[in-house]
Amino acid sequence: MADTISPGARALLREEKVGYFDRSGSLYLSADNLFVLVEKPASKQQARSLNNLFVGSRAQALHAVWTFKDQWFGVHELAERASVSPTTASQVLIELERREWVNSKGAGPSKERILSNPRALLDEWSSYVASIKPKPLRSYYMRMTNIDEVIHEIDRICDETGVRYEISGLMAGQIHAPHLSKISQIHCRIDHGGESLLGKLGAKAVKEGWNLGVIDSNPRHDFLFRQRVGHVWVTDPLQTYLDLLQLDSGRSKELADHLRLTKLAVPE
Known part of the structure; x- marks a missing residue:
């Protein structure tokens, strides 16, 4: 149960037969002799929350996360590679942890992450790109x-x-x-x-x-x-x-x- 569950996360949960429910009214349940699927579009506020990761300096940091591939990295390494502030890099990493797209180890300034679910990241980014107008x-x-x-x-x-x-x-x-x-x-x-x-x-x-x-x-x-x-x-x-x-x-x-x-x- 969550305020917002992205389309990519919903698909992954259904694939693993894990039930979910969010504030949009979307609901999925699967068990013996039971199947419930209610798909509701995210509210404007929810959509902004889901999509702000893929625009501006946050998208820049997200792109840099992708380039680390299977390497562990810290927030300052990410900020330097993406040419963004450590604050922006930290906000993006917190969001990626919330979505369970990265794994982490350590704590404080020495905390490191590694991209653990590239498919979910790419699926979500693809969905966002397909939903907006092409650049002029x-x-x-x-x-x-x-x-x-x-x-x-x-x-x-x-x-x-x-x-x-x-x-x-x-x-x-x-x-x-x-x-x-x-x-x-x-x-x-x-x-x-x-x-x-x-x-x-x-x-x-x-x-x-x-x-x-x-x-x-x-x-x-x-x-x-x-x-x-x-x-x-x-x-x-x-x-x-x-x-x-x-x-x-x-x-x-x-x-x-x-x-x-x-x-x-x-x-x-």
Whole structure:
């Protein structure tokens, strides 16, 4: 029994045949000759409580938790890796303990945690991403004979001008976990100063028939976990997965599932 039980936690409890009840009126009971399932949507207040973990600096800390994988870590290690305050890192860890997504050992300043339920974390984050509007995408068209050459040109220009960028979407998924035979669009984030890059690429703003999509970026939160793969910067597998879930492409979900299984090592 709890004030709020997230959809992912409900699914896990049902899988283990553990009954639950929360303030929304959701109820699950399973026993011999008895099965009761009442599903109620969370109230606005409950939804905010469930979702505030996946936005802003808290999401940044949560992403950093994922990068520790099977390593123990302390609150200050998390704060440093996520570039957030120790207070934010501590709040996130308290919430993860409440949801039973991490195990802990020790006490006080030396207390450490380890991610123990990556599947629940990823399921909940996926549900949140699917429930919100995709980030605004500015679409451009440029002459493109070879997509790899264009990506290398983006890298060269950004390196020369000191502008941060990261390839995302289908191309990033393909780089991390090759699966599709052909990709004709590039999705990327570009830091401040990106307008000069678009000019040098000869990219022209269009509404249809685009092949370069620029995702609105937040310099405070984006680029922190990008990875250098070969000669380009790409979103790390976790961010790539979350970005793919928000794409309207017919094969983005297919590639997201493949990436989840091969690189995130978490089955559906």
